[in-house]
Amino acid sequence: MTPSPERRRELLSTAAEVFAAQGYNATTVRRIADEAGMLAGSLYYHFDSKESMVDEILSTFLNELWAGYDEVLGAGLGPRETVEALVTESFREIDRHRAAVAIYQKESQHLSTQPRFGYLTESRGRFERAWLGALERGVAEGVFRADLDIRLAYRFLRDTVWVAASWYRPGGLHSPEEIARQYLSMVLDGITPREEQARRDRTQRKTQRQTQRP
Amino acid sequence: MTPSPERRRELLSTAAEVFAAQGYNATTVRRIADEAGMLAGSLYYHFDSKESMVDEILSTFLNELWAGYDEVLGAGLGPRETVEALVTESFREIDRHRAAVAIYQKESQHLSTQPRFGYLTESRGRFERAWLGALERGVAEGVFRADLDIRLAYRFLRDTVWVAASWYRPGGLHSPEEIARQYLSMVLDGITPREEQARRDRTQRKTQRQTQRP
Amino acid sequence: MTPSPERRRELLSTAAEVFAAQGYNATTVRRIADEAGMLAGSLYYHFDSKESMVDEILSTFLNELWAGYDEVLGAGLGPRETVEALVTESFREIDRHRAAVAIYQKESQHLSTQPRFGYLTESRGRFERAWLGALERGVAEGVFRADLDIRLAYRFLRDTVWVAASWYRPGGLHSPEEIARQYLSMVLDGITPREEQARRDRTQRKTQRQTQRP
Amino acid sequence: MTPSPERRRELLSTAAEVFAAQGYNATTVRRIADEAGMLAGSLYYHFDSKESMVDEILSTFLNELWAGYDEVLGAGLGPRETVEALVTESFREIDRHRAAVAIYQKESQHLSTQPRFGYLTESRGRFERAWLGALERGVAEGVFRADLDIRLAYRFLRDTVWVAASWYRPGGLHSPEEIARQYLSMVLDGITPREEQARRDRTQRKTQRQTQRP
DNA sequence: GATGAATGAGGCTTCATTCAT
DNA sequence: TATGAATGAAGCCTCATTCAT
Incomplete structure (x- = not known):
């Protein structure tokens, strides 16, 4: 049983x-x-089981993801820059592993109840610590x-x-970096324009003064 | 003496x-x-099929959702207030129909390929028009x-x-309104404090002046 | 458990x-x-089981049938008259018990494998003896x-x-007696007219004479 | 090395x-x-459903039947010869497709209510036109x-x-052609011998004369 | 007499998986 | 490497039947 790694990758991509x-x-x-243009039974020459297919898909994705994340986290950036880099890196991963990410989103909760997929829970924890750390x-x-x-x-x-x-489709209108830029812009600065923010601040201060009087 | 509709609702909630x-x-x-404390076959006294259960769960939820949305959309609010109201209403629906919303999120794409669930696609369209309209x-x-x-x-x-x-659990720390407030705060104004925004604006202007004068 | 016999008969007729x-x-x-305008469970007030319904339907029918047949068979008729009387009686039974006869036709082979329906096999035997006797x-x-x-x-x-x-529908164009007459006419005398029979007899005799003279 | 179509035919024959x-x-x-010596689920490798099995059984039979019938109907025979040929052809089909014919007899009325089995109704119509035509x-x-x-x-x-x-069993005492001959003999000429027919004709004429006198 | 709700057995079907070729 | 045919477990659903009310 020495299936060619290339064929495996093709099949996994299809799956x-x-x-x-x-x-x-x-x-x-x-x-x-x-x-994949073959019969169901033939897949078992390449893979042990359906489960091992998702397993390989998800673990491959998470390995690459953490390679990127770890680089960012080890670069000694400031918190804002860290967040920016993590978001950008995430959109790059979505670009490269769209299907895997979608699977991760939909199935990880369900799959992680099985011991075999313990790494999903673990990854979730690392994830949380990384983000919470930067935010704090x-x-x-x-x-x-x-x-x-x-x-x-x-x-x-x-x-x-x-x-x-x-919803992301690789090769669409926006590059992953452009999407990251827009997302970060919304998250960091909000969708309200500066002038409007200022106007609302003034109004609010006035209102507060009026309410404080009695 | 438990009249049918009540039992149905109980069972649907369990499902x-x-x-x-x-x-x-x-x-x-x-x-x-x-x-539900009964045998599998017994469910079929109340429902036609497993599919009809999700169907009823989702359509009931969407009906209530649109009742709320339509009220908001018909109230003649300004765009910002509309967005605020829609978000708040949404979190209220999540509070009331957490399970249904979770199902909607995970399964609607898959289900909507079947004619029976055409209303999911339709709802998605109305949804988009409502939000895009407010944003525009x-x-x-x-x-x-x-x-x-x-x-x-x-x-x-x-x-x-x-x-x-x-992740939302009804009866948790935050009320739906509180969560809505925080979400809106992030979306509308961003997570960057005003002073930091101002500081960054100044820095950027300086940088631009320097870059423009080579 | 003393259900009225009338209601039973109505329900059996429906069944x-x-x-x-x-x-x-x-x-x-x-x-x-x-x-019958009731719920499935309610039938069990009147009958033990679905099986007992067919049972009663078929045995009632066969009892009546044999009452008629026995009268014919005991009347001391000649063979041709016996056949005529049996056929006529049969069409009368079809007229009165159309549904039961149809059930008998379709299901008796299948049902008679069960001990409970042993009388079907028995009846079949009596039937055969009666007819074969008359024919012989x-x-x-x-x-x-x-x-x-x-x-x-x-x-x-x-x-x-x-x-x-x-295919028989009570109250149609033909009375059972009329149908019996036509059936008997075909079976006894054939569908070929006398003159044609005579013509064919002559032709055949001629052919035989020719073939016999090598 | 049993190619699929052959196995299908075997299984269909068993079914x-x-x-x-x-x-x-x-x-x-x-x-x-x-x-068939396999597990229930294994049948589904060869067939879509139980229904598709009867479907294939019946349609295969009807196709062959109509091939034979059409040949007869297109041969330009006289009406009596047509009837003789159709009856003979029918018994040959019973000989070849006994099971299919029995199924057709018992189930076609019931099955033909489903759109999938519309061809049963259609076939019934062609059938009727062919026979009625010859008779007329x-x-x-x-x-x-x-x-x-x-x-x-x-x-x-x-x-x-x-x-x-x-009741027919292939390989029994009578060949299909022999059975056809006997059936045709009964249907065409009746089961009453010529002499008896003649005798009865005379008696009847006498009776009529007597009845007409008074 | 009838209802409403349930049971439990069993039927059809799907599907991951196996294995000889 | 892949096919063809099968296995076996399990899933959805149906239905005769029961029973408290």
């Missing part, structure tokens, strides 16, 4: 595409085989607002980035 | 909980029956930034709100 | 109609109940042709009569 | 045998599989009696032939 489109459980091995440091250094619930902000950022995999 | 936790496909009818008006009136890709911003808002159903 | 139209196995108890006597007395396989002729007559239940 | 013996509805897929021509040309209800005669002939499938 990932189908898993992402239909969901892991709803995808039959036969469907993957159809897409940012608040401490005054580059992020202190009046926000930090765990809420974490979830906000995390979800906001990864769900993009559900 | 929704399991669907949300395990995914529609991974949920067996027997599991739902177990959870906002840009036109100067209360939203004009330099952002509006479709990107729409997806950002839409996903951001609904993914919350995957 | 027979459905069994005849859809087949015994394909008929659900619920369908019968629907047709008829051949012996020269009122039926001797050159025919008698068992074949028996099956021919038997089937020919009973299948009529599959 | 047809069981369907014919037990009835379509009363036959479980497991029973067929048992008879026969009456017009004086080779069939004019005093019989032609539709009744049609049903009589049709049923008479096909019910034979319920």
Whole structure:
């Protein structure tokens, strides 16, 4: 049993595409085989099981992801720059592993109940620590607002980035870097223009003064 | 003397909980029956099929959702207030129909390929028009930034709100209104504090002057 | 448990109609109940089981049938008159018990494998003896042709009569007696007119003479 | 090295045998599989569903039947010869497709309510036109009696032939052609011998004269 | 007499997986 | 490497039947 690694990669790519489109459980091995131009049984020359396919898809993706993340986290950047780099890196991963990310989003909760997929839970933990760390440091250094619930902000950022995999199509209008730039712009500065923010601040101060009088 | 509709609602609630936790496909009818304290076959006294259960769960949810949305959209609010109200209403729906929302998130893409679930696609369309409309008006009136890709911003808002159903637990620390407030605060004003924004504006202007005068 | 016999008869009539139209196995108890304007479970106040319904339908029919047949068989008629009377009686039974006859036709082979329906096999035997007896006597007395396989002729007559239940509709154009007359006319004298028979006899005799003169 | 179509035919033959013996509805897929020496699920490698099995059994049979019938109908025979040829052809089909014919007899009414089996209804129509046509021509040309209800005669002939499938066993005492000869002899000339017919004619004429006198 | 709700057995079907070729 | 045919477990669903009310 020495299947060529190239064929494996092709087949995994096909499988990932189908898993992402239909969901892991709803995808039959036969469907993957159809897409790959072979019979269902033939896939078992290359893989032990359907489960081992998702496993390989997800772990490959997470390995690459953490290679990128670790580089960012080890670069000694400031909190804002760290967040910017993590977001950008994330969109790059979505660009490269769209299907895997989509699978991760939809199935990881369900899969992680099995021991075999323990690394999903583990990864989730590392993820949380990395982001929360950056956010906390940012608040401490005054580059992020202190009046926000930090765990809420974490979830906000995390979800906001990864769900993009559900609509992102590589080779579309925007490059991953451009999407990252826009996302960061919204998250960091908001969708309200500066002048409007200023106007609202003035109005609010006036209102407060009036309310404080009695 | 438990009249039918009440029992149905109980059973649907049970089913929704399991669907949300395990995914529609991974949920067996027997599991739902177990959870409801009956045998699998007995569910068919109340429902035609497993499919008709999700159907009823999702359509009930969407009906209530649109009742709320339509009220907001018909209230003649300004764009910013519309967005605020839609977000708040959404979190309220998540609070009331957490399981249904989670199912909607995970399964709607997959389900909507079937004619029976055509209303999911339709709802998605109405959804998009409502949000895009508010955003466009906002840009036109100067209360939203004009330099952002509006479709990107729409997806950002839409996903951001609904993914919350995957972690939200009713009766937790934050009320839906509180979560809405924090989300809106991030989305509208960003996570960067005013002073930091101002500082960065000054730095940037300086940098631009230096770069422009080579 | 003293259900009124009248209601029983009504319900049995309904059941027979459905069994005849859809087949015994394909008929659900619920369908019968629907047709009778009640719920499936309610039928069990009147009957022990679905099986006991067909049982009662078939045995009632066969009892009546044999009452009529026995009268004919005991009347001391000649063979031809016996056949005529049996056929006529049969069409009268079809007229009165159309559904039961149709059920008998379709299901008796299948049902008679169960001990409970042993009387079906028994009836079949009596039937065969009655008909074969009349045919044999008829051949012996020269009122039926001797050159025919008698068992074949028996099956021919038997089937020919009973299948009529599959298309007969009471209250149609023909009375049972009229149908019996036409059937008997075909079976006894054939569908070829006398003159044509005579013509063919002459032609054949000529042919034989020619063939005999090598 | 058994190519698929052959295995299919084997399995269909097994299935047809069981369907014919037990009835379509009363036959479980497991029973067929048992008879074929495999597990129930394995049948689905070869067929889509239990329904598609009967479908293929019946349509294959009807196709062959109509091939034979069309040849007869296109041969330009006289009405009597047409009837003789159709009957003979029918018994040959019963000989070759006994099980299929038995299924057709028992189930076609029930199955033909489903769109998928529309061809059963269609075939029934062609059937009727073919037979009625021959009978009508026969009456017009004086080779069939004019005093019989032609539709009744049609049903009589049709049923008479096909019910034979319920008792016919290939390889029995009589060849299909021999059975056809005997059936035709009964149908065309009746079971009453010529001399007896003549005697009865005389008696009847006498009786009529006596009755007309008073 | 009838209803509403459930049971439990069993039927059809799907599907991951195996294995000889 | 791949095919063709099968296995076996499990899933969804149906339905005769029961029973408290």
